[in-house]
Amino acid sequence: MNEIPLSVLFASLGVLLLLSGFFSGSETALMTLNRYRLRHQAEQGKRGAILAQRLLDRPDRLIGLILLGNNFVNILASSLATVIALRLGGEGAIAAAAGLLTLIILIFSEVTPKTLAALHPERIAYPAAYIYVPLLKLLYPIVAAVNLITNGLLGLMGVRPQSGQGQALSREELRTVVIEAGAMIPQQSRDMLIAILDLENATVEEIMIPRNEVQGIDLQDSPDEIIAAIRRANYTLLPLFDGNFDNVIGLIHSRTAMHVLLEHGFGHGQLDKDDLRSIAREPYFVPEGTHLYQQLVNFQRARQRVGLVVDEYGDFQGLITLADLLEEIVGEFTTDPADAYPDIHRTDDGSLLIDCTITIRELNRAMRWALPTHGPKTLNGLIIDYLETIPEQGTSLKLRGYPLEIIQADDTAVKTVRYRKLTTS
Template sequence: MDDLSLTALFLALICLIALSAFFSGSETALLTLNRYRLRHLADQGHQGARRARTLLERPDRLIGLILLGNNFVNIMASSLATIIALRLGGEAAIGIAAGLLTLVILIFAEVTPKTYATLHPERLAFPASLIYGPLLKLLYPIVWFVNLFTNGLLKLMGISPNDSQGTALSREELRTVVNEAGAMIPERSRSMLLGILDLEHATVQDIMIPRNEVEGIDLQDSEEEILHAIRNASYTRMPLFDGGIDNVIGVFHAKHALHVMLRQGLEKEQLKAQLRAIARAPYYVPEGTRLYQQLLNFQRGKRRVGLVVDEYGDFLGLITLTDLLEEIVGEFTTDPADSIPEIHRTEDGSLLIDGSITVRDLNRALRWDLPTGGPKTLNGLILEYLEAIPEPGTSLKLNERPIEILQTADNGVKTVKVVARAARKARALGTERGAVD
């Protein structure tokens, strides 16, 4: 070292600081790479991504190699700084040189390269992998020796370096990824992806048509009443009763019923027999069936309608394939708030909401976040909150959502009102998310 000039020493010190910056920045870049994007690029044939993925398969070796190089160049830089200080100012300058070197390494070899690597990991990680591959092979004996002790210490703490934590995302983590995707995923596609994730949480009871709203045909009615009901049916598939809704004997397609009756000349005395002939045996669905499982069941059984029953076999409601698909793609309309029959707008902008609306439909239409784990309808939610049937004019807040009760009956809440201010806020939020107005 005594034969080297100060210029050569300064140049060597600068080179060592640059190497320290490379090791620090590349370490951060490699360890902050998006594992899913890395896997995608590697599968697409990106050579840098493939090299990086190979290095990250054994992170203990990669970290050992990087720290070996980083510590070596930092110690060498410290030694050169000491020599330079002795030549320039003697022993008194060693402390000043140590302080200056610490500041230089902190700024130029730590904070700056690591910040850059965090912001643009791929720009540094992929070129660095080209160097680390051969370097790891060259220094493998030293890296192996270092890892022998570090892995031994980890095993004493009950940690195996080979048991690296998987990168699989949970459902809630995947939901967060989809929500934060921003412009990378269109709003409509993002809503559909979230709808698919929600299928595992909800059950058929959450979206079924309750029994009091089920439209069906009772064979005990007169032929004229049956004909009128079929002609004015709101649904294409209808359950067939015999003596009441609790005795379902099948499900038939209204279009098929009309075709059969037209071919037979609408002979009323044969109408009931014809309906029995075209009705398909009822398909029963337990109330606790998850929506995702029910979607698969519909697909396997080539079914479109299921009768929801409780643990005692009592008829609770109707679930259709359309209801399930709307959980994924949304309502088959342009404006959820205006299309749902339980929600009506008034002239002042307020909303009149039927108490029978399901909490899930209300959340979807107004982008609210009312709890769905308990009661399934707005009426049930209000009764659970108040623990009594309220009087008309009662005001309350559900999850900070102000509502006013307009009509009640002996058995529950019939109609509630969302005041104009809250309704405008709901519409504005829905417009921003592309759901309402």
């Protein structure tokens, strides 16, 4: 070793430090790769991604190979530094050389390459994969022996090397990925994706038309009343019931009902109620508590568009339509909530009057608020739950940061509130 020129020793030490930086940086780059982006690029045929994915399929082997190389070059660098120190300053320089080498390795072979790799993992991981794949084949016996011992130790602790692989993203994790996608996914598309994920968290009673607002046809009414009910209907399929909604006979298509009316003399009370029974479709019932995503699938399987929501006792609770479910996904085709939602009205002074029968989910979607949906389903219920009493007219409150003024209320419920956005000076 004394015959080797110092210049060669210094050059060799520099090469070893570069190799140490390569092993450290490539390890960080490979381990911080986005696995889903990696899989996509591999499926697109990108060679570097294919090799990197092959290495990451067995991370124990990859880590064993990297640490084998990194420790080898670091130990060899330490030996060279000791030789150089002995030749330059004797035994007294060994401690100084060790301290200086530690600092150099820390800065140039650890922190710098690892930081660079964390910022640009693909730029480093893919080229490194071209080196690691043949190197793994060359050193496989040594790597396999190391893995056999380490996997045995992990097995004693109840850990399997493959146990952490193949885990899918949870719904909340996927939601976070969509939100953080930024400009890569348009805002409208992000909103739709998030809405689809949120379908599993909501149930049919949160978006259904409640019983007291459902329009239907009562066979106990007079022919003129039945005709008037059909004429003022706001939706296509109407429930046909006998006496009350708990005795539903079926669903009638308003257009078909109009044909029946025309046949019997429109508006003259000439209507045979048996004709309405004959054209009624079999009712499609939806159990209360069904999640929206499952109900969307159920509508598709049953080829239905309207369902009657019933509770565990079979009592009618409300009506849900396929259009309601689709609105949960695509939202409203307007940016002004006062234009899209009949329960929200804009006044001349710019404030909004909100009907408190509106559901929390609909209000959140319309106003882009973040009111809790796990408790009361309507704004009236949320206000009463928050105040723990039915407030009087004129009461003002700040509900989760949103200023509301009670405009109309009675002894049983809050009817209308005013919302005026706070302005900051």
